[in-house]
Amino acid sequence: VIFDNSIVGSKAVAQEIAELIRSKQAKNKTCVLGLATGSSPIKVYEELVRMHKEEGLSFHNVVTFNLDEYYPMTKENRKSYHYFMHQYLFNHIDIKPENVNIPDGTVVLDELNQYCIDYEMKIKESGGLDFQLLGIGRTGHVGFNEPGSHINSGTRIITLDHITRVDASSDFNGIDNVPKRAITMGVSTILRSKRIVLMAWGQNKAAIIKRTIQGDISSEVPATFLQNHSNATFVLDKSSASEL
Numbered sequence: 179v180i181f182d183n184s185i186v187g188s189k190a191v192a193q194e195i196a197e198l199i200r201s202k203q204a205k206n207k208t209c210v211l212g213l214a215t216g217s218s219p220i221k222v223y224e225e226l227v228r229m230h231k232e233e234g235l236s237f238h239n240v241v242t243f244n245l246d247e248y249y250p251m252t253k254e255n256r257k258s259y260h261y262f263m264h265q266y267l268f269n270h271i272d273i274k275p276e277n278v279n280i281p282d283g284t285v286v287l288d289e290l291n292q293y294c295i296d297y298e299m300k301i302k303e304s305g306g307l308d309f310q311l312l313g314i315g316r317t318g319h320v321g322f323n324e325p326g327s328h329i330n331s332g333t334r335i336i337t338l339d340h341i342t343r344v345d346a347s348s349d350f351n352g353i354d355n356v357p358k359r360a361i362t363m364g365v366s367t368i369l370r371s372k373r374i375v376l377m378a379w380g381q382n383k384a385a386i387i388k389r390t391i392q393g394d395i396s397s398e399v400p401a402t403f404l405q406n407h408s409n410a411t412f413v414l415d416k417s418s419a420s421e422l
């Protein structure tokens with residue numbers, strides 16, 4: 179779906195999420211959301227906060243799982259995805275703190291394998307993701323599933339691609355300060371979501387959007403695996419869609 183700009187596109191995505199939350203509430207069910215970081219989803223979160231404040235949208239039945247976190251990374255670090263999510267969303271809505279799940283960048287290396295297995299299990303035990311929000315990196319990563327990520331990959335630690343670290347370098351005041359690794363949900367974790375919405379805004383995403391939507395399905399561009407999902411939508415603006 180191609181919108182005129184990211185403002186209207188983000189509002190449409192927030193509207194879909196709000197409708198899902200409300201329909202689950204009407205049935206007394208939990209709504210399990212997979213959430214993303216980066217600049218792409220910020221306006222969606224702002225719109226959800228507005229709906230909470232002005233329209234009484236409640237998150238009391240919502241459980242969230244974030245896609246990824248840098249490793250190592252403390253929660254207090256302003257560059258952490260933990261900090262980001264609280265800044266843009268969790269501090270402003272009525273979600274129960276125990277319902278918020280973000281990969282923990284402080285887990286010691288020895289325990290990381292088990293931690294990732296447990297994260298995966300927790301998603302399953304919650305009933306699975308009803309909705310997964312995604313951005314896309316210039317490498318074609320979703321979450322931090324960099325080129326080479328297998329379609330069957332689960333939550334794990336990954337080495338970040340050089341391009342990803344270059345793109346993050348302005349946030350970290352130089353590439354040397356960008357963590358070299360991250361914890362990420364896997365491709366299979368994402369593909370098991372009942373609904374997937376990938377958002378991309380701006381000209382600098384146009385080339386990877388073309389490869390993702392029109393290119394061959396391959397782990398070289400992990401986002402291409404979404405082509406085979408039965409309920410995935412790419413929400414674009416005119417610039418990111420300009421090479422299609």
Ligand code: GLP
Nearest residue numbers: 215216217218313314315321322
């Ligand atoms: C990071 C995140 C991704 C995100 C990507 C794009 O690498 N781990 O989940 O999609 O950045 O970021 P942006 O939305 O700022 O372009």
